[in-house]
Amino acid sequence: MSNGDLKSQAALGFFTVLEHEQQGLIGGYLILNQAGRPLEFHCTAPVKANRAQQILFGPTLESYLYGEQIGQTLLGKSSLEPLVVCTDVELALTVRDYISLPVALVLTDEEIPKQASAESPSCIWRVDAAHRAGSHLNQFALGRNRLAVPAHRETDRQMISDRLENVAGLDLSEPFERIREAVEEAHKGTRS
Amino acid sequence: MDPSGLTVFSEQIVTWTPSLEVCAFDVDPRVEISLLPSTWAESELRAPRPRLHSIAMAGSLTGAVSLSLVAAKPKILSFEFPQFMSWRKEGTAPAETLAVDELASPTPCLAAEPVAAPDAPAARTRIKPPGDVIKLEDRLFYMLQPSLETLIGEGALSFPFHPFPYQFEGVAFLYPRYAAILADEMGLGKTMQAITALRLLLHAGELRTALLVCPKPLVTNWQREFSQWAPELPVTVIEGDQARRRWQWQQTETPVKIANYELLQRDRDVVADLGLQFDLVVLDEAQRIKNRASATSQCVRAVPRRRSWALTGTPVENSPQDLVGIFEFLAPGYLNDEMKPRRMGKAASEYVLRRTKDKVLTELPPKTFRDAEVDLSGPQRQTYQLAEEEGVLKLTEMGPQATIQHVFELVLRLKQICNFDPATGESSKFERLAADLDEVAASGRKAIIFSQWVSTLETISSRLAPLRPLSYHGRIPANQRDGILEEFRNDPSRHVMLLSYGAGGVGLNLQFAEYVFLFDRWWNPAVEDQAINRAHRIGAAGPVTVTRFLALDTIEQRIDQVLREKREIFDTIFSDVEPQQKTGLTQQEIFGLFKLRSPNGPIDLAA
Secondary structure (H helix, E strand, C coil), rough: CCHHHHHCCCCEEEEEEECCCCEEEEEEEEECCCCCCCCEEECCEEECCCCCHHHHHHHHHHHHHHHHHHHHHHHHCCCCCCCCCECCCCHHHHHHCCCCEEEEEECCCCHCCCCCCCCCCCCCECCCCCCCCCCEEEEEEEECEEEEEHHHHHHHHHHHHCHHHHCCCCCHHHHHHHHHHHHHHHHHHHCC | CCCCCCCCCCCCCCCCCCCCCCCCCCCCCCCCCCCCCCCCHHHHHHCCCCCCCCCEECCCCCCCCCCCCCCCCEEEEECCCCCCCCCCCCCCCCHHHHHHCCCCCCCHHCCEEECCCCCCCCCCCCCCCCCCCCHHHHHHHHCCCCCCCHHCCCCEEEEEEEEEHHHHHHHHCCCCCCCCECCCCCCCCCHHHHHHHHHHHHCCCCCCCCCEECCCCHHHHHHHHCCCCCCCCCEEECCCCHHHHHHHHHHHHHHHHHHCCCHHCCCCCHHCCCCEEEEEEEEEEHHHCCCCCCCCHHHHHHCCCEEEEECCCCCCCCHHHHHHHHHHHHHCCCCCCCCHHHHHHHCCCCCEECHHHHHCCHHHHHHHEEEEEECCCCCHHHHHHHHHHHHHHHHHHHHHHHHHHHHHHHHHHHHHHHHCCCCCCCCCHHHHHHHHHHHHCCCCCCCEEECCCCHHHHHHHHHHHHCEECCCCCCCCCHHHHHHHHHEEEEEECCEEEEEEECCCCCCCCCCCCCCCEEECCCHHHHHHHHHHHCCCCCCCCCEEEEEEEEECHHHHHHHHHHHHHHHHHHHCCCCCCCCCCCCCCCCHHHHHCCEEEECECCCCCC
């Protein structure tokens, strides 16, 4: 088996965006094989919207930064195409508009409302702030994980369930911890 | 002028150009005036004459600012990591989706609890890149590896028991290192940690061949540990005649080979002839190579390898040079004899991981030491002094003919007198012991008593007859021993068991005993610790009290003093961990107990 063969095995993508108070937004994208080992890692330089963007993009600024500026650029840089892209930041779901891969939001325990019990694997609920209208998510269970897709991307749900069937036992929230550490290390390394 | 006599306002002369200037008239421009005189002079005289005021309105034209709202794409750092082939051949089960049967007889002292359910604890042990890994890509490669709990808890690799957190840390320490010493205190599971790290590296494809070198008596133990902690890994034990061994060395089917130090030395040329190269060489009881000039050290260092790990509970036995010797295997020249202990400890810290039970097994009940320092009774003291004077005189007379055996015999003789006076049968130690045991029995507790002599144990047993003590030592037939242990464990009327260090020091689980008495002291604290650990181990019901008897102003106190001094050297180098010294006395130190000269020169370690 060649190195290339190994790399062509099914992979999973994990995309997150970190907010740094001074530097701005930093995107991190990790591709793992099905054993959870890293295949690729990409991270952006800090991205910060200028004043004009803040005014003129208005409420669409965040989705522009998370989805188009960071997400699209980052995911476009990888040489491997994963089965699914997971994210732990709801705003990062907007990257779905720019790629052909299904994108799933991995929910943590704190984000799962009490009424969304295991007995109701499919329900619609809001995780966005009350003043922000129209962002609904369809939540579903996959093994030990709770995932969600935007309501208007309902077809992604089945695709995600099918593609992640073999790795349902994995804790899909764990790789984000690695990304955060790696981003910090990478930026520490590039600053020094 | 027209016939009505009115002056005609001529639009051709007064013009209005609002874009450039504002023209205002001081008089009504519709006053009849003549603006078309026939001559220049006539024009000059005509009144009223409008005066024009001009205000500049040109200014700058309104600027248009274009804002580009689509920013440039952010700069991206990209890393691609190598994927290695697993040690498994093609066509076999994928390396990292193994189904391993649970084992029937796990070792409870080395593991916390059965493998946790997937949704159990969130604790995650991450692999940290060693300090000497500089390249960012290499550092990220280690940082982005899954947590050990992820690998184990989610079924990628099965384990018979869920390791302790400190064991995960030990594995995470070894995993990324090409040179490492795991120097945990005995009983913390160095074996399990080394096997697990090796196993993970094999499954990740970072290793394909590993050689484990250990003392001969421990080969079967390592085999057993491999079958328990990495049952899917085939292991070859190098043994048998030369031809067989040569064949075994050449085997490429099994990723792990186990050889004992003596055989490796014997097969040194074979290893060289075959051009063997190992991805990892692990040395168990690595203090064996502390002497750089020894054949063992030279032979081990000659084995071609990429990674070098050393396992030892006593990285420094006698002097800091011991550590230098081990480092010659790990990173030749990194440490040297001229280094001060503190500097050496600092330099070595990146490569050495040492934990003690007190620090990591916090769930164990406390262990309390009492040093029972007793004065010999009058007759016992007389016997002792006579024996020492005669013995030293005899050794002095022997001069250079005196050997370590002669000195050793004297030491043993004096230690026996410290236990019981052979002339009168008196024993200050026993009087104290008997008083303590009455209290133990009265409170319904159980106690174990260790001595290095069966004769001493038999004397104690006869004198403690009312307490009906049980005995477990070399003179007890093997087929009776299990029954004795069961009786001690289950019979509430049995409060005392007498054990020899040799027979009872290892392998017994006596965690229901809350008191341990060391009637006499062994040469090596490690042996004493093993004895104490029969009671103070995982599963212990409550605090364990250890009473160490010491006869004042005797050979026992001098031995204790020498061991304490050696412990101080150890503490200086490994100052961040609990003091632990696991070594006995050297030949020179034994001679020094009587201010004698060893055959190798003068002694300055005398008490």
